[in-house]
Amino acid sequence: MFIGGTNEYYAINSQNGQLKWVFSVLNGRFQYSTAFYSNNVLYVGCTDSYLYAIDASKGTLLWKFKTNEAIESSVYVYNNTVFFGSDDDNFYALNTATGELKWKYTAGFNVSSSPVVSGDIVYFASDDGYVYALEQGSGALKWKYYTGSIFNSSSSSIVGNNLYIGNRNGNIYNINKNTGQLNWEKQLGSSVEYSSPTILDGYLYVTDKNALYKMDAVTGNIIWQSYNSGNYSSSPFVNENYITVNSSSGNLTVIDKQTGNTRWQKTIYSNSAEAVSTDGTVFIGGGGSNYVYAFSENDGTEKWRFPMKAVTTSAPVIINKDGKVVYPSKSGGRD
Template identity: 30%
Template sequence: MQLRARTFLFAIIGSVCLFSFSACKKDFSQDKPFAPVYTPTIYIGSQNQFLYAFDPANGQKKWEYFAGSNIHSSPLVMGDYVYVTSENGFIHKLDAKTGTLVKRIAVGGTLQSTPYGEMKGKDGNDYIYIGTGSSNSLIAYDVTADSVEWTFTTGDNVFSSPTIYDTLVVVGSNDGKVYGINKFTGVKGWEFQTGGPVISSPTVNAAGYVYVGSNDYNLYCLHVVDGTQKWQFATNGLVQSSPISYGGNAIFGSNDGNIYCVDTATAIARWKVKTSDRVNSSPTFWTKQDESSSVQVVLVGSYDYKMYAINILDGSIRWSFPTKAIITSSPLVFNDKVYFGSFDKYLYCARPDNGDLIWKQNINGLIECSPAVDNLNKKSIYTSSISGNSIY
């Protein structure tokens, strides 16, 4: 009788518990979790074999990627991916937001040339054009099809970074030549012989003129259609800085320590600014205009450890920012801030109007290359000013 009573009691308790759990069961939302929020990113490589991603507003590190070899060239942001080359002959394709490796592309040779990207090129595919050392070639790589489209061989290393104008890829070589190559076929359209290796990266303006420096101490202006010379401008040192074309001026540095501004119509110097050492950094420009004032400055680094801001109109120095080592990195301007690296292992962010420091980050490695930015516009391509433009 007692056993039967206990069984009956347990049955009642069990029913109550089941009823309680059923009554108290929550109906949870089937909504998906919030998607991650992504913000713009600054990328910089180093000779410590790492690529870093930083928040451009405050310098906070987002992620880092170990490439396994020194990084001499600037990153390329194209669509959802960032591409960086390493000295041992690989292009590393990474997820731009997370730094996750998508693919390592074996190109071969020594890679010091900054790649040039083209979205929706031939057949609607995305392409990378890159020069190689030791294998002495320019390569067109179809990143959509994951295959080499063509290879063009020069007579020496290609450390110059290519640029594109219409159907031509324009690039320099250590064989002393500047080449115009059909971007679809890899067939040479023209070549121009200088008197020394061409490490400077060419820029082409909207009027169809190529500006490029040579180790023969000259800056050249060429017709992009056929490679014929319009003029040359002599300096007193190697011209390895890559020029920019801005407002009818070609602006560039020389190993004679000067930053030059040359009238593109007459080949006459408008002004030059003397620094204390060679200038291999490539310039970029920043402008700001409001109701009360207008500022136009060119920004460029020097081996004298300083970043300079020079008034474009008259060549006067607006400010200079001292670091603790040489600057070969070309500055990047984004959202009214200027970013640049130094051999003192710091990435700097400063105000372009007065040079005041906003933040700096020690990445524990020499910074030879220039920063690139991802502003989350996936229809655009971003790289540094290495080939004469800050944004393509």
């Protein structure tokens, strides 16, 4: 597994929690940007304004690219191109092998939402309130849609011709990915700026501060909602049977996908990171506890913990037993 800390990025054996390597920077934090794994290279942003390409086997630097502000956006790699946003209001496309700039597009404000590519188009949102669709080869604007509120780290999910995203005003939007026309919007109870929708088997899963929602992805109708007094602070991670979600009070909760009932819950540390679940294990950074944890998905039994000596609000990326790369819900890689 790969996960970031305050000024270090780690590779950890997901089976036993043993350290493989650590990559360090002098001034910066890897707490926000989720890495993308491609051809044995990790691409990850840092608050020191650099995008780093790291050898995933050795933890050595291959190249780095400087922007003008912190990088909180997660990374997406497609067609030999690294896509990401920066707090300098720009969205970047780099050559994967060399780190050379292919193009950049200037939005109206920070780009901390993470990109996703579908077909020839790359999609991202900005804190200027717009969702953007750009030609991934040239950076030319195809369309943009204004919602009137910032997105922060909420990132889009694309299924078929539909793009789903949420923002601070508490709305979930379903937008036609080809035209930028609104299909529907649904008002939830509070801000969705930190939660990215996940779509599976025709249902949409998302959190606002107070509840986890299961919605019909076609109509936007709510199937059920599960309340949480601790304030949800992450996107839900959804697999075949369960939903895993974390709250700002530090409650890690695994929920039955069909009923919305809680299977188990553990308190680890406030403001901990998004979880990833695969191979029957839930992996999560423990916020200010300075640990990374692995729990049994079935009953919450702790399998191992790794001391990072750093705040761990970064979300992990896992290569599971089948060799599949598993990304957190806020990363475009989940699609």
